Amino acid sequence: MLFLRKTAHYWISLLAIAGVVGLVFLNLNLSEQFVHQDEFAPRWVAAKQWMTEGTSPYDREVFEQTQALWETYGYTEDDFSQGHYLDLVWNLILFLPFSFLPYLVARAIWMTITTLALFFCVWFGFDLAGVRFHPIEKVLIALLITLSYPCFKLILNASVLPLYVFFMILGTKKGLEGRSTAAGIYFLLSFGIFPLSLILAVFFAIWLGSRRDSGFLSIYLTGLAFLLVTSLILFPGWIPEWFANFVQVHPDLSWIDTPLMRMAAFFPGAYQPLAISLHVLTLFMLLVEWYGLPESGERQIRWKALLTLNLISFLNPTSSAVYLLLVWPSLFLFFEFLDEKWKIGGKIISWTVFLILLNRFWTDFQNTQNWSSTESTVVSVLLPIVALIGLEWTRWWAMESPKPLIED
Numbered sequence: 001m002l003f004l005r006k007t008a009h010y011w012i013s014l015l016a017i018a019g020v021v022g023l024v025f026l027n028l029n030l031s032e033q034f035v036h037q038d039e040f041a042p043r044w045v046a047a048k049q050w051m052t053e054g055t056s057p058y059d060r061e062v063f064e065q066t067q068a069l070w071e072t073y074g075y076t077e078d079d080f081s082q083g084h085y086l087d088l089v090w091n092l093i094l095f096l097p098f099s100f101l102p103y104l105v106a107r108a109i110w111m112t113i114t115t116l117a118l119f120f121c122v123w124f125g126f127d128l129a130g131v132r133f134h135p136i137e138k139v140l141i142a143l144l145i146t147l148s149y150p151c152f153k154l155i156l157n158a159s160v161l162p163l164y165v166f167f168m169i170l171g172t173k174k175g176l177e178g179r180s181t182a183a184g185i186y187f188l189l190s191f192g193i194f195p196l197s198l199i200l201a202v203f204f205a206i207w208l209g210s211r212r213d214s215g216f217l218s219i220y221l222t223g224l225a226f227l228l229v230t231s232l233i234l235f236p237g238w239i240p241e242w243f244a245n246f247v248q249v250h251p252d253l254s255w256i257d258t259p260l261m262r263m264a265a266f267f268p269g270a271y272q273p274l275a276i277s278l279h280v281l282t283l284f285m286l287l288v289e290w291y292g293l294p295e296s297g298e299r300q301i302r303w304k305a306l307l308t309l310n311l312i313s314f315l316n317p318t319s320s321a322v323y324l325l326l327v328w329p330s331l332f333l334f335f336e337f338l339d340e341k342w343k344i345g346g347k348i349i350s351w352t353v354f355l356i357l358l359n360r361f362w363t364d365f366q367n368t369q370n371w372s373s374t375e376s377t378v379v380s381v382l383l384p385i386v387a388l389i390g391l392e393w394t395r396w397w398a399m400e401s402p403k404p405l406i407e408d
Contacts (some may be wrong), residue, residue: 023115028108030156036371038075040107040158042066046085047095057085057092058241069103078157079373080318084249087160089238090227091192094163110158117162118146118154118325124169125329128176128309130302131336141354145328148358149365150321150379157373161322164192168200169325172305175204175216176298183208184219191224196312196323203290203308207301210294256317259384262377282311303391303398306330310388319380320373327387334390337397357383 045065046057055061066083070076077083085092098106122142126133133141145151154162171186183204190197201220208216231238260282264275289304296304309326316323335354338346364370364378 020112020116023112024108027111027115027155028104031104031107031111031158034156035074036076037078037157037373038070038107039078039081039160039373040110041069041075041103042081042083042085043087043092043095043160044098044103044106045069047092048099050092051096051099056235056238056241057087057089058238058245073104080255082249084245086242086246086249087192088194088231089235089242090231091160094160107158110160111155114155114159114162115146117166118151119143121162121166121169121325122146122328124166124173125325126332127173128169128302128306128329129332129336131332133332133336144354144358149361150324150375153365153371154322156371159322159373161193161320162325164190164197165322165325168193168197169329171197172200172204172309175208176302176305178208178211178213180204180208180213180215181219184216184223187216188220188223188227191227196316199286199312199315200305200308203293203305206290206293207296257319257374258317259314259319259377259380262319262380265377279315282314286311300399303333303395306333307388307391310384310391313384314381318373319375319377321375321379324379324383327384330387330391331383333398334387334394337390337394340397353386357386 042062046062049055049059049062049065050057063084067077070083080086098110101109119142122145123138126138167186167190171183171190174180174186175183187197187201187204205217205220208214258279260278261275264271264278267274286308289307293301293304306329310330313323313326331354335346335350338350340346342349360382361379364376368376370376
């Protein structure tokens with residue numbers, strides 16, 4: 001036992017490496033068994049074409065090569081990109097190392113990165129909520145969420161969004177800890193889900209700035225300027241090319257389908273005014289909760305950050321399930337409240353609610369067999385609504401109760 005403790009940093013590292021390698025082989029097998037939508041190919045082709053031929057990622061040739069790749073392996077286009085590279089050009093840097101690998105191997109490695117991003121989004125979500133769950137309980141919850149529908153579908157589709165959400169959650173964690181420079185870097189890395197990450201960046205720019213900590217805003221703006229200048233040097237004229245490519249794929253605003261629009265669709269006769277009202281109400285609620293942000297203490301700022309994450313999940317433009325990762329920390333705070341208030345009974349209620357939500361997602365998949373990146377209304381709105389109710393229920397306990405939320 002003493003020998004194991006002394007050599008823990010060696011064998012734990014070896015176990016971690018073996019686990020990651022095992023995940024790569026598992027994902028390689030899964031990608032051959034479940035051939036559905038693919039979000040990785042346009043980015044892999046764009047990186048490969050630029051590295052080998054200097055082709056712009058927005059060139060027509062990238063689209064044609066992507067279509068040929070899908071035809072070869074049997075994949076279909078994802079709903080948003082439809083085979084085109086629509087990311088901001090500097091996001092291509094993430095995929096340059098993969099361009100040197102065969103497509104299936106590169107895709108399996110990216111699926112592994114997606115898997116780990118999903119798991120650690122949940123894991124760091126516990127820190128955001130400040131909960132004190134048992135380590136085994138935390139591992140079990142993180143695994144169940146990672147392997148549940150629709151997260152499992154994000155893995156099979158090799159989605160890039162979980163990595164950006166991971167950076168956003170990690171940036172939020174560092175911001176709450178007062179580590180402004182690290183928070184600025186992580187929010188910069190999460191710019192791939194602009195403008196949602198920008199909303200939270202403004203949140204921390206206000207709060208940290210009120211404490212005379214300009215590190216966050218400085219690193220964030222400097223980083224954006226650096227990316228913009230560097231991208232214009234490497235890809236001259238990429239901005240009009242990106243805009244033209246985007247307009248070609250989405251000539252109107254019909255692609256915008258937020259969870260709030262899904263909720264308004266339950267009332268077809270009043271859909272348009274109701275959808276507008278819900279978006280305005282959500283933004284107004286954000287501004288109201290942000291009022292007095294500079295004077296907020298650590299407990300208040302944590303709750304307001306969780307609420308902000310929850311509300312911006314309602315504003316995600318495609319109703320993608322990946323944004324549910326922003327909501328789980330709010331629900332964890334609610335579970336902590338139930339555990340503290342009713343002890344064993346609260347724990348039973350927490351696990352019951354948790355398993356009902358996961359089961360409802362799975363039932364929805366069984367009914368629809370939906371492998372696309374567009375989620376059903378139930379998946380898009382159920383968890384955010386439940387978490388928002390729980391968050392409002394715990395407002396006083398989290399922000400004002402005599403007993404501190406996190407004990408030193």
